[in-house]
Amino acid sequence: MNTKKDHLIHLPALTDEIIKLLENLSNTAGVSGNENAVRAIVRDEIIGFVDALHTDALGNLIALKKAKIENPLKVLIAAHMDEVGFMLVEKESDGIFRFKVIGGIDERALPGKPVQIGKNQKPGVIGACPVHLSTREERERILAVDSLRIDTGPGTSDIQPGEYGTFATKFMRMGPSICGKALDNRIGVATLIQLIKYCPESIELIAAFTVQEEIGLRGAKVVAFHYEPDVAFVIDCTPANDQPAWDESENTRYKTKLNQGPAIYTSDGRTMYDYRLIRYLTSICEDYAIPYQIRQPGPGGTDAGAIHLSKSGIPTAAISVPGRYAHTAAMIVRIADWEKHFQLMTAALAHIHADVLKADR
């Protein structure tokens, strides 16, 4: 590896400007299949920094940066633009809608939450029976999404079944943390926008802002097929369930922890990650004194699940920012974890070289 101390690059910091960009991205609606508004923001941010920009048939936005050398390594970095949310399926009466969930949302996280519907982000609420009127038995039962309704109030002739909705949570700074409805994965999107600006001239960068990750890694599949990268990195968010257990026993199932730095994947439900790349990433962390954590193996998946199986196979790694309360109305992330993640990815991109993949898989 060519990351000897005298070759270390200067690592950029996470500026207020970048956090402001994340605020805009997180507040924007972009449920799987309807990523247009997010894509428009990304396009405006990167158009002056790339050699080519392309939106494919599924809606993936792919930016290319050419290398200044012959036969460069083709590096794909993928960050999904879509978020989990809702779709209206039936107007029951004026202002009362049946809906379905898009992506993985726990039904327990739905009742009582403000939402916003459609292009104009019309406000609504997922209704719930008030505690005064519910029986103990009713309260102990989980309310299935089929029995819930979105209430937008009357005068809704412009809202039709098929419209998308999201939680209405506005982005907040909370001391060392940030909170938003779509940090998963607008953090990855914001990071990838920055990485384009720091890309070295020795590689060809394929920066893919993918669609429909939350409903089955669909956008990434066609991106990997079309661009055939030599190596791929997926940047995403992953749950941190790191609070103490209720009986004060040691928490052995946290997945990741806040304040421990970026989470590197070894294995999840969709991918056995390439251990040559895992070692590459951990050695970068050590050279730069960036704290990192290994995400606990187990279920879950990232765009890597689709990318690594494309054509004859693509060596793939994934690195996530840990966050609490993923796929609820409000995810919380430590700014420091995000910054370390951004710095790891900047350094990983600066030093990546075909030699990393020379060793046997």
Add this chain to the structure above:
Amino acid sequence: MKNLLNTLTQTFGPSGYEKEIRNFIQKEIEPFVDEIHIDALGNLIARKGTQKQDGKRIMISAHMDELGVMASHIDKDGFVYIAFIGGINPLTCFGTRVKFMDGTEGVVYAETKKMNKIPDVTQLFVDVGASSKEDCPIKVGDVGVFVRPFLDLGNRVVSKALDDRIGCLITIETLKSIKDSPNELYFVFTVQEEVGVRGAVTSAYAIDPDMGIAVDVTISSDVPGGEQLNPVLGKGPCVKIKDSMLISHPKVIKTMTDAAERKGIPYQMEVLRYAGTDAGAIQFARSGVPSGCLSVACRYVHSPSEMVDWKDVENSIQLLTEILEKPVIL
């Protein structure tokens, strides 16, 4: 041949970490094939012969990977919590031993106060003899395999990882015995079958074969209280009709049964209500590939002591050789 099987079963190679078993197989087959390469996921792809008139391009797949564990947490007392690599029943784990990649061995057990029902994998841990997190040599993400030696019972053999090192053995012996064939044969020792037939996806795409045959184990029903399934030990190789991922192509089935009839090799038909093999992935490569599977009946599949009949193994080698040496009509 039993010595070779012994080494195959005892060589380290959980899904995603097949380097050691691949290196061994590569050395074993190199003198007998025309071209060999390793793809991005670690599949070992060996070509033997070229396509002649009446010949087809055939992919034969045996997976190298075995079940295993991955460390998910080291607790304050040095116990290693684990995730499974592949489909493992926690009931087969009590008191078994695992060996990690660095050589560290330990005992698997479960949180005992929750032992009134089948434990979840998250309640299992490995005791490697450490007494604190600090003196535990294992880190989160380290992989290990089950420890269980090869046992030769004469007519039957027992080991961990017979799924699918028995398929590797049959494939190795077949490629050694084939002298002349009109077919262009691609012997693929695949990776990551146990976590979702992943190695077969990328290798089949690269090869783009006319026909695919997986060589794997299937569940033998001839045990007390066994499943209602057809295959039993000792009645010959099994010709797969279906499992939950594959309806075998009728012409592939006929190719296999015709070969068995020609040679007078006993065979059994296999209909499996669940599970899948590499053939389930091969059939979807590019525009689709007629696929099937030669299975070996096996008792105690996915436990650390899997058992197959030796006569079935020998007959499988004969059958596969006969299939591959003759023209195939699709």
